Amino acid sequence: xxxxxxxxxxxxxxxxxxxxxxxxxxxxxxxxxxxxxxxxxxxxxxxxxxxxxxxxxxxxxxxxxxxxxxxxxxxxxxxxxxxxxxxxxxxxxxxxxxxxxxxxxxxxxxxxxxxxxxxxxxxxxxxxxxxxxxxxxxxxxxxxxxxxxxxxxxxxxxxxxxxxxxxxxxxxxxxxxxxxxxxxxxxxxxxxxxxxxxxxxxxxxxxxxxxxxxxxxxxxxxxxxxxxxxxxxxxxxxxxxxxxxxxxxxxxxxxx
Amino acid sequence: xxxxxxxxxxxxxxxxxxxxxxxxxxxxxxxxxxxxxxxxxxxxxxxxxxxxxxxxxxxxxxxxxxxxxxxxxxxxxxxxxxxxxxxxxxxxxxxxxxxxxxxxxxxxxxxxxxxxxxxxxxxxxxxxxxxxxxxxxxxxxxxxxxxxxxxxxxxxxxxxxxxxxxxxxxxxxxxxxxxxxxxxxxxxxxxxxxxxxxxxxxxxxxxxxxxxxxxxxxxxxxxxxxxxxxxxxxxxxxxxxxxxxxxxxxxxxxxxxxxxxxxxxxxxxxxxxxxxxxxxxxxxxxxxxxxxxxxxxxxxxxxxxxxxxxxxxxxxxxxxxxxxxxxx
Numbered sequence: 001x002x003x004x005x006x007x008x009x010x011x012x013x014x015x016x017x018x019x020x021x022x023x024x025x026x027x028x029x030x031x032x033x034x035x036x037x038x039x040x041x042x043x044x045x046x047x048x049x050x051x052x053x054x055x056x057x058x059x060x061x062x063x064x065x066x067x068x069x070x071x072x073x074x075x076x077x078x079x080x081x082x083x084x085x086x087x088x089x090x091x092x093x094x095x096x097x098x099x100x101x102x103x104x105x106x107x108x109x110x111x112x113x114x115x116x117x118x119x120x121x122x123x124x125x126x127x128x129x130x131x132x133x134x135x136x137x138x139x140x141x142x143x144x145x146x147x148x149x150x151x152x153x154x155x156x157x158x159x160x161x162x163x164x165x166x167x168x169x170x171x172x173x174x175x176x177x178x179x180x181x182x183x184x185x186x187x188x189x190x191x192x193x194x195x196x197x198x199x200x201x202x203x204x205x206x207x208x209x210x211x212x213x214x215x216x217x218x219x220x221x222x223x224x225x226x227x228x229x230x231x232x233x234x235x236x237x238x239x240x241x242x243x244x245x246x247x248x249x250x251x252x253x254x255x256x
Numbered sequence: 257x258x259x260x261x262x263x264x265x266x267x268x269x270x271x272x273x274x275x276x277x278x279x280x281x282x283x284x285x286x287x288x289x290x291x292x293x294x295x296x297x298x299x300x301x302x303x304x305x306x307x308x309x310x311x312x313x314x315x316x317x318x319x320x321x322x323x324x325x326x327x328x329x330x331x332x333x334x335x336x337x338x339x340x341x342x343x344x345x346x347x348x349x350x351x352x353x354x355x356x357x358x359x360x361x362x363x364x365x366x367x368x369x370x371x372x373x374x375x376x377x378x379x380x381x382x383x384x385x386x387x388x389x390x391x392x393x394x395x396x397x398x399x400x401x402x403x404x405x406x407x408x409x410x411x412x413x414x415x416x417x418x419x420x421x422x423x424x425x426x427x428x429x430x431x432x433x434x435x436x437x438x439x440x441x442x443x444x445x446x447x448x449x450x451x452x453x454x455x456x457x458x459x460x461x462x463x464x465x466x467x468x469x470x471x472x473x474x475x476x477x478x479x480x481x482x483x484x485x486x487x488x489x490x491x492x493x494x495x496x497x498x499x500x501x502x503x504x505x506x507x508x509x510x511x512x513x514x515x516x517x518x519x520x521x522x523x524x525x526x527x528x529x530x531x532x533x534x535x536x537x538x539x540x541x542x543x544x545x546x547x548x549x550x551x552x553x554x555x556x557x558x559x560x561x562x563x564x565x566x567x568x569x570x571x572x573x574x575x576x577x578x579x580x581x582x583x584x
Contacts, residue, residue, distance in 0.1 A: 013511040013531035017395040024396065035512050092361070093370060118511050119392055122373035127329075127361035136442035137329060139358045142505075152446075157354040158268075158457060159506045160450050162326070166443035176512055177505035215370025219386065219399045227537055230558035232549070237571065240561050244543065245575040247559060252541045254520040255463070255487060256580060 001053035001146065001168075003044040004103055005077065006113035006126060009061055009068035010034040013118055022221055033068045036114025039174035042181040043144060044112050045076035051146065053109075054078045058102045060088060060095045066197055073192035074184030081105070085201035090214035092120075096128035097212040101205040103133060108169060110151075115140045115173040123173075130171040138164050140175040257383045258347045258407070259290035262340060264359075265308065266351035266413075267298050272307070274460060275413040279349040280312040282416045284423045286347065286380045292425070293317060295339035297332055299325035302431075309427015312419045316429045317342055323436045326445035331436065332359045337366065338434045347385065352410040353459065360410050369406035376415040376517075385409075393511040393534035413460045414517055458507070461490035463520045466509060466536070467502070468494040470525020470546065470565055474502045479569040480524055486576050492516065494532045510535035522572075524565040528553030545569065 011017075012030040019025065033041065044055045057072050057080040059065050069080040081102050083089075088098045103111065111133075113126035130137035142161065143154035146168070155162040156175045184192070202209065233240040248255045261283040266273045276294075283292045293315040294308050305316045319335040336359060340348065348363065350356035352374045364371040377388040384401045387409060391398055458464065465484040467477055477491065484491045492514070493507040509516055511531040521539035526532060528544075528551055536542070537556050544557035545568045554560045561568055 016530060017392055091370065096365060121391065121393060123357050124361040124371055124373060128365040131362040131365035138443055156506060160448055162445050163447040164443050164445050176508065215402065215404045216372055216400050217403050219401055221396055221398045223396055227556040229555045230560065232554065232560040232562060237563060237567065241571045241575050244559055244561065245579050248520060249579050254541050255576065
């Protein structure tokens with residue numbers, strides 16, 4: 001089974017956001033594989049171990065993303081494609097178009113991706129990709145089984161679980177809880193360090209700038225006002241509870 | 257410029273969710289003198305159509321079909337596309353919910369449209385439609401505009417103001433017939449296992465009671481559920497509590513997990529890791545209960561009680577029960 005995995009590199013979720021001249025600063029920031037995409041990588045490697053085949057990573061972003069690709073290769077992926085030509089970057093529409101162009105360079109049965117990225121959190125790119133490639137998708141998946149051409153997935157729908165069936169080729173987005181991603185082994189890291197990453201440009205993918213022109217534009221980025229620490233209630237516990245209930249019911253009026 | 261707007265009604269378990277009214281009010285605001293239509297999709301949903309005129313819809317397109325009894329991307333996409341063809345909108349509004357977030361990108365791609373997701377404010381500024389949305393789960397914010405005439409927006413529940421009676425319109429019901437061949441429906445829902453407990457939806461809850469590692473066990477969530485029941489609240493959890501196996505990942509609030517903005521957030525035994533704060537710090541009022549007076553959660557809490565949650569929470573439950581009984 002040939003599996004493509006879409007992967008994004010994001011800030012570690014423990015990082016704070018620092019703005020300079022309205023832009024998010026990357027200096028000294030720890031980058032990781034987007035946690036949702038890490039589930040997708042792990043699932044792809046497990047399916048390969050079960051069924052055989054090849055796992056190919058697709059990534060759109062700057063050259064720093066190589067680190068995330070190396071980590072995923074060390075987890076067991078076979079090869080990686082990186083669209084690091086700035087002419088290939090843009091909004092979700094652009095990225096889906098570029099991923100589709102990269103996907104078309106490989107035969108595939110299954111595409112896996114995270115259900116969203118922890119930075120933009122828009123949750124669009126993978127599903128746009130499925131539409132662009134004219135294949136079905138199952139979103140926010142907690143459990144995945146593939147038997148022959150038959151796919152059975154447990155989908156998280158706001159707390160309910162839907163058991164969904166479909167046929168390959170298909171795209172699946174990973175929800176938290178799909179699996180427990182492995183740590184790369186030393187052997188895996190050594191093997192990954194020797195692999196070539198395939199770099200792509202507008203020309204190598206046969207795209208025109210007009211084909212992938214962004215549909216949206218960010219006008220401004222800003223930080224929320226800093227939240228002020230409030231009051232630690234005093235007195236014995238019964239007094240504190242009484243004061244809190246009074247404050248929430250009668251002052252803030254958020255209860256009742 | 258936005259003239260005509262199509263809103264996908266957000267239906268869960270046979271009822272219209274409040275976010276539908278929020279989207280209609282926003283649609284009326286940005287449409288000006290243009291038309292606002294609703295797409296009402298499902299099986300047996302026809303009776304819901306009547307209330308939508310009062311909420312601001314000029315037209316209600318209804319696709320009522322057994323194929324739509326369960327959400328599937330192909331079923332809903334085809335039905336929504338039929339509504340889009342019928343009303344030729346400039347803007348489509350959907351909820352950022354299990355259904356809206358799953359079908360919107362398909363519609364946007366087929367339409368060649370831009371999409372702005374998880375929007376908390378939408379306004380017309382000259383010829384532009386400007387959307388405000390969180391990034392990094394609310395650690396920062398952006399304002400985004402469209403660069404195409406076809407626009408898709410998914411709206412975060414609980415953030416936009418709902419309609420007033422003054423915005424009521426005719427709500428003319430137009431049934432649309434859509435047919436699917438078996439090959440059109442490439443995925444099928446075999447079974448639905450309802451796991452959501454208590455029924456209060458985390459995303460739309462006005463009050464959230466949330467537990468962290470301090471809850472210590474699955475059993476330890478019991479007093480939180482009791483407090484939630486008295487308050488009509490939803491129960492959430494930190495990543496620490498989910499990773500430790502105390503509760504399901506469906507309850508997780510944070511940068512991985514759900515982002516919530518209730519009127520009241522009660523954090524019990526949660527220390528306040530940055531990734532958790534990102535998911536809840538935009539709540540209107542935050543209460544923290546923690547044994548450790550140095551816990552970072554107190555830095556963003558409006559009210560803090562330093563103490564053992566297993567002592568504090570049951571006392572709170574009793575006190576709220578008494579206070580709410582007094583009001584009735």
